[in-house]
Amino acid sequence: MxxxxxxxxxxxxxxxxxxxxxxxxxxxxxxxxxxxxxxxxxxxxxxxxxxxxxxxxxxxxxxxxxxxxxxxxxxxxxxxxxxxxxxxxxxxxxxxxxxxxxxxxxxxxxxxxxxxxxxxxxxxxxxxxxxxxxxxxxxxxxxxxxxxxxxxxxxxxxxxxxxxxxxxxxxxxxxxxxxxxxxxxxxxxxxxxALIRFNEPALYKKNGEIFQGVIRDVLPDGRLCLEKGRDMLELGFGEVEFIFAR
Structure with missing residues (x-):
């Protein structure tokens, strides 16, 4: 136990x-x-x-x-x-x-x-x-x-x-x-x-670019499926930053 x-x-x-x-x-x-x-x-x-x-x-x-x-x-x-x-x-x-x-x-x-x-x-x-x-x-x-x-x-x-x-x-x-x-x-x-922002538009940062995206899924291997415009990004750990207001 x-x-x-x-x-x-x-x-x-x-x-x-x-x-x-x-x-x-x-x-x-x-x-x-x-x-x-x-x-x-x-x-x-x-x-x-x-x-x-x-x-x-x-x-x-x-x-x-x-x-x-x-x-x-x-x-x-x-x-x-x-x-x-x-x-x-x-x-x-x-x-x-x-x-x-x-x-x-x-x-x-x-x-x-x-x-x-x-x-x-x-x-x-x-x-x-x-x-x-x-x-x-x-x-x-x-x-x-x-x-x-x-x-x-x-x-x-x-x-x-x-x-x-x-x-x-x-x-x-x-x-x-x-x-x-x-x-x-x-x-x-x-x-x-229980996931924060699931199916909700929010701000993210990848490769220096801040953009609006929507979390649509998490795959069994842990990859995050993030909708960006017409694209669906499959992201590994550390590949995207969540932007929060201070």
Whole structure:
């Protein structure tokens, strides 16, 4: 079960780095999870760093042994994103959304992100190291950040981040248990239903050009189908930027 065992670390460079080291030492089983009170070098997508005041927010990594083929990697990302969305929307309400591919948003503001790193042995997908960071109790953010939001800002309440992390693990576990080939289409449908901007015109940026587009689909391999005028673009991760008003 995800979150069993559940370890609390006072400080660590990155929970993903820590979990990866335990995997490489052969000291970890499926579902083992590490929660950090403080990260000194938290990692985000495409090399971005994740910063948080000690004890304020959820910063955790869980180690999974996916019973999936390498070609089905995106479905694990879908399950993890849905689990995080299930958790966050239970407190933040139905304006919580998933931003492709797996950020957690509330309205047009970012509440958290997910970084999944894989361990392969030949062509065998041995482990997935799933790191999740969610803004829980941060009252104010640096002006340099474009559009962040925390659960405290949404609800006006402060929360016990460790208790909420256990709840998050339960949500992740429920979604992970749905990862069966016969249910992929249903999971992908739920993912698209939770997706921000799905079938709505909005602004995007690609190769320096800002344009209006409409998300029409997400394919099972994770590619985003973005309608641009009369063209349908199929985009991989990092190939398009969502434009949000500050």
């Amino acid at each position: 995800i979150g069993n065992p559940f370890h609390v670390l006072d400080t660590v460079d990155s929970t993903n780095n820590y979990a990866m080291a335990r995997v490489n030492e052969g000291m970890v089983a499926d579902g083992a999870t590490w929660f950090a009170m403080e990260q000194t070098a938290g990692k985000g997508q495409r090399g971005k760093q994740w910063h948080s005041t000690p004890g304020e927010n959820i910063m955790l990594t869980t180690v999974l042994q996916p019973a999936l083929a390498l070609s089905e990697q995106f479905m694990l990302s879908v399950a993890v994103a849905l689990g995080a969305h299930d958790f966050f929307s239970a407190y933040a309400g139905d304006e919580a959304r998933i931003k492709w591919s797996n950020d957690i948003y509330w309205r047009d503001r970012k509440a958290g992100g997910i970084l999944i790193e894989n361990v392969l042995r030949g062509n065998i997908w041995q482990y997935a190291i799933a790191g999740i960071g969610l803004n829980i109790n941060t009252p104010h953010f640096p002006e340099s950040l474009t559009n962040p939001v925390s659960l405290r800002q949404i609800t006006g309440k402060t929360w016990n981040s460790v208790d909420l992390a256990h709840e998050l693990c339960a949500c992740l576990d429920r979604r992970r248990n749905q990862l069966e080939p016969g249910r992929f289409e249903t999971l992908l449908g739920e993912y698209k239903a």
